[in-house]
Amino acid sequence: MxxxxxxxxxxxxxxxxxxxxxxxxxxxxxxxxxxxxxxxxxxxxxxxxxxxxxxxxxxxxxxxxxxxxxxxxxxxxxxxxxxxxxxxxxxxxxxxxxxxxxxxxxxxxxxxxxxxxxxxxxxxxxxxxxxxxxxxxxxxxxxxxxSNPGTIELTRVPDKSIYDVGDTLSVTCSGEVGNPPQSWTWESKLAQSSVFKAIIENLTEGQVVPSSTSGCDYNSTSVLTYSVTDINNGTEIRCRVGTSQLYALSTIIYVKAETTEDVQKRWLLADIERIKLEQQKLKLQISCLTQNTTNCNCGGN
Known part of the structure; x- marks a missing residue:
């Protein structure tokens, strides 16, 4: 007891x-x-x-x-x-x-x-x-x-040695982004400049997933959609994981020099597109008048 x-x-x-x-x-x-x-x-x-x-x-x-x-x-x-x-x-x-x-x-x-x-x-x-x-x-x-970021790679599609003004390309950076995972940063620098400027638009971020090789790190992808202009010849585009330049890759865009004929052709194509739009508006107005109805937008706006 x-x-x-x-x-x-x-x-x-x-x-x-x-x-x-x-x-x-x-x-x-x-x-x-x-x-x-x-x-x-x-x-x-x-x-x-x-x-x-x-x-x-x-x-x-x-x-x-x-x-x-x-x-x-x-x-x-x-x-x-x-x-x-x-x-x-x-x-x-x-x-x-x-x-x-x-x-x-x-x-x-x-x-x-x-x-x-x-x-x-x-x-x-x-x-x-x-x-x-x-x-x-x-x-x-x-x-x-x-863990620090590891191997990263950069690809561009389409991959051409020389681009034309008006081309659109996708630049993709992917790879190991460390643990905890670090984010991607994009920058560009014109050929005549010595300063990189941040790119914050036209970016698509992929899902962050555990690495299939180490099981400790994380992998992710970031895609930049880039439109080529006449000032982009020699432009350097750079992606980076985190803040260290040790985990950065870059590519240089070369653009075909436009002749006077190329510029005129580009303007002509722009005029053709504008004329097509005006024709569509005119057809809509004629259709409204012939049908004598107010159920459509006769102004074409």
Whole structure:
């Protein structure tokens, strides 16, 4: 009977103290892919008030559409217990458990060559006795592992060595845009200029999708629809991922020089189109007059 009452008391006397646990992440909670290692150390805080420590656990909560939490490791009086697949050479897990010396107890995991699969919410959980109560404490920290943009390519359709005034071409830039994904920037520079100017119109952005090769980066596409004019000979068009010129590509548009005959021909074609429109308006007006009706737009506007 007394044992049963004691068991109930133990359950009811568990206290959650969020400040009793320390979670240290080095070199930083945000690192670049390609870093040598990431160290995560979980221990009772110096001000935890623990008089004895039962367990230290480390977990990672995966992000995504279906979040899940995985046990990375645990240490208690029975020793160190790594989580599933937490082993060398990818992981080094160490720890120290001193039942009556909480401040000397810890659990540590070193992740070698961390990549985006190691990102997520890391949880440090300690359980021990403080005064006459059992105390459970947890601290969480997010780890972000960034990657730079990768291979990008530029194509243009139609791809001609020399364009005619009035031609329309599609310039497409596509490739790896990093993690988190960075946006595309477009610029152009006339042949006689030394300054690039931003292009903000006639752009179509494709969907950002995970890379099929690395699984860590993202891919995307951006398309510029460009109309060639008589001032575009030697114009350089450039696309860039993010802000670095390391991830930029450019192409130069060469335009056929117009002769006097070419200009006259272009004007003639414009006049022909204008005359066609006027003829359509005139036919509509005649049709309205002959039908003697007001149910149509006789003004042709």
């Amino acid at each position: 007394y044992l049963g009452l004691f068991s109930v008391c133990v359950i009811l006397c568990v206290v959650k103290d969020l400040a009793a646990t320390g979670l240290d992440i080095t070199p930083s909670e945000t690192i670049q892919a390609g870093s040598t290692s990431l160290t995560i150390r979980c221990s009772p805080a110096a001000t935890s008030g623990y008089s004895s420590i039962y367990t230290i656990q480390m977990k990672r909560r995966f992000r995504g559409q279906y979040p899940q939490t995985k046990l990375l490791g645990m240490i208690d009086i029975l020793g160190l217990s790594p989580g599933s697949k937490i082993s060398q050479p990818k992981y080094d897990i160490t720890g120290n458990h001193q039942l009556m010396s909480p401040n000397q107890s810890y659990l540590q995991i070193i992740i070698h060559d961390p990549d985006c699969n190691d990102a997520g919410e890391y949880q440090c959980i300690t359980n021990g006795v403080s005064g006459s109560t059992t105390k459970l404490s947890q601290q969480d920290k997010n780890v972000t592992i960034q």
